[in-house]
Amino acid sequence: MKQGVLVTGGTGYIGSHTVVELIEAGYEVIIVDNLSNSEESVIDGIEAITGVRPDFVKADCRDIVALEELFDKGKFNSIIHFAAAKAVGESVEKPLEYYHNNLLSLINIISLMRKYNVPNLVFSSSCTVYGQPDVLPATEQTPRLEAESPYGNTKRISEDIIRDSVKAYGTIKSIALRYFNPIGAHPSALIGELPRGVPNNLLPYVTQTAAGIREVLSIFGDDYNTPDGFCIRDYIDINDLAAAHVAALDRMIGSKMKESYEVFNIGTGRGVSTMEIVKTFEKVNDLNLNYRITGRRAGDIEAMWADPTYANEELGWYARKSLYETLRSAWKWQQRLSGLEISKD
Ligand code: NAD
Ligand code: WQD
Numbered sequence: 568m569k570q571g572v573l574v575t576g577g578t579g580y581i582g583s584h585t586v587v588e589l590i591e592a593g594y595e596v597i598i599v600d601n602l603s604n605s606e607e608s609v610i611d612g613i614e615a616i617t618g619v620r621p622d623f624v625k626a627d628c629r630d631i632v633a634l635e636e637l638f639d640k641g642k643f644n645s646i647i648h649f650a651a652a653k654a655v656g657e658s659v660e661k662p663l664e665y666y667h668n669n670l671l672s673l674i675n676i677i678s679l680m681r682k683y684n685v686p687n688l689v690f691s692s693s694c695t696v697y698g699q700p701d702v703l704p705a706t707e708q709t710p711r712l713e714a715e716s717p718y719g720n721t722k723r724i725s726e727d728i729i730r731d732s733v734k735a736y737g738t739i740k741s742i743a744l745r746y747f748n749p750i751g752a753h754p755s756a757l758i759g760e761l762p763r764g765v766p767n768n769l770l771p772y773v774t775q776t777a778a779g780i781r782e783v784l785s786i787f788g789d790d791y792n793t794p795d796g797f798c799i800r801d802y803i804d805i806n807d808l809a810a811a812h813v814a815a816l817d818r819m820i821g822s823k824m825k826e827s828y829e830v831f832n833i834g835t836g837r838g839v840s841t842m843e844i845v846k847t848f849e850k851v852n853d854l855n856l857n858y859r860i861t862g863r864r865a866g867d868i869e870a871m872w873a874d875p876t877y878a879n880e881e882l883g884w885y886a887r888k889s890l891y892e893t894l895r896s897a898w899k900w901q902q903r904l905s906g907l908e909i910s911k912d
Pocket of ligand 2: 653692693694695719748769772784786787800841867
């Protein structure tokens with residue numbers, strides 16, 4: 568019989584790609600999302616790719632009564648919890664909304680997991696918990712630093728809530744995946760990132776500039792202590808990132824966990840500078856990007872990349888896509904969104 572998985576935030580960017588991977592791996596998916604940062608039409612894209620239409624329930628994870636109706640039907644024994652607000656800058660302006668949404672949603676989920684004996688939780692954490700480490704690459708043992716934003720703090724506190732709950736209650740197992748910088752789209756260009764308003768993240772800004780929606784890309788700072796002076800990140804293909812969730816679930820369901828709470832870095836292990844992204848994007852998509860170099864962005868860390876060895880060895884998971892493929896997929900998705908002709912591979 569197929570294993571059921573509840574995917575909160577499943578119409579979002581990472582959630583939708585993960586749902587595709589789950590369906591392709593034979594899981595039965597139920598999505599719950601309040602559509603605060605996504606659209607129901609994403610389900611059509613998932614269906615077009617997989618041939619399967621996952622169950623969808625529009626509900627808010629802060630609403631425990633609505634969530635309980637789902638648990639009551641008993642159709643899943645695992646949860647992947649993506650639902651959260653994620654805009655770093657907005658979280659500084661509206662800290663209570665971020666704490667309320669990100670923490671209450673998680674507390675509701677764990678409370679109902681206890682009540683209904685649902686054992687498995689995969690949680691979306693972030694490399695933001697490491698801040699700027701003294702030593703790179705970051706391993707899972709790299710100390711977590713005080714968060715730079717309320718958003719970052721919700722990830723740190725969420726990890727602690729899960730760790731403490733797993734320890735205290737004994738019925739729940741959890742894997743927290745610390746994502747580095749997810750980019751790109753499904754190669755079919757049927758699903759991808761749907762940023763609202765002016766993007767804060769690099770890749771949607773790059774693709775929107777290429778499409779003429781934004782006039783010019785600002786590259787924040789060229790005077791960092793890095794080989795080319797630009798910031799460095801670990802950009803992980805969204806499809807590879809999605810596959811890590813299936814590996815985590817398989818590990819939990821297959822009783823292969825070494826501890827009841829485990830943490831994995833999900834990155835490529837390669838640091839790439841902002842300018843390398845821009846130049847590679849231009850090259851693989853055969854276009855010129857309008858960009859200018861401006862001052863540093865407040866709060867930016869200089870360099871960050873993962874040591875993914877633990878995930879490689881324990882989850883059997885590897886980042887497989889090349890930066891070329893990923894930046895092609897990002898542009899194809901933007902072409903589709905903008906109604907442009909999608910360039911051939
Ligand atoms: P996203 O905004 O595209 O997806 C989140 C989804 O959750 C959206 O569809 C939104 O409508 C939904 N949602 C938000 N609050 C909800 C609530 N209370 N109830 C029900 N649904 C709710 O974001 P994403 O990039 O797919 O991120 C998914 C998760 O991964 C988040 O927890 C985020 O913090 C984490 N994460 C993202 C990144 C990144 O760079 N994108 C990096 C590290 C961690
Ligand atoms: C990447 C690089 C910018 C935009 C954020 C969150 C973090 C995590 C991932 C969730 C940086 C540069 C960007 C632009 C630029 N999310 N840049 N011009 O800063 O690594 O992290 O997303 O957990 O919490 O803080 O990602 O995509 O914003 O920036 O030059 O218009 O691109 O300076 O070096 P970041 P990003």
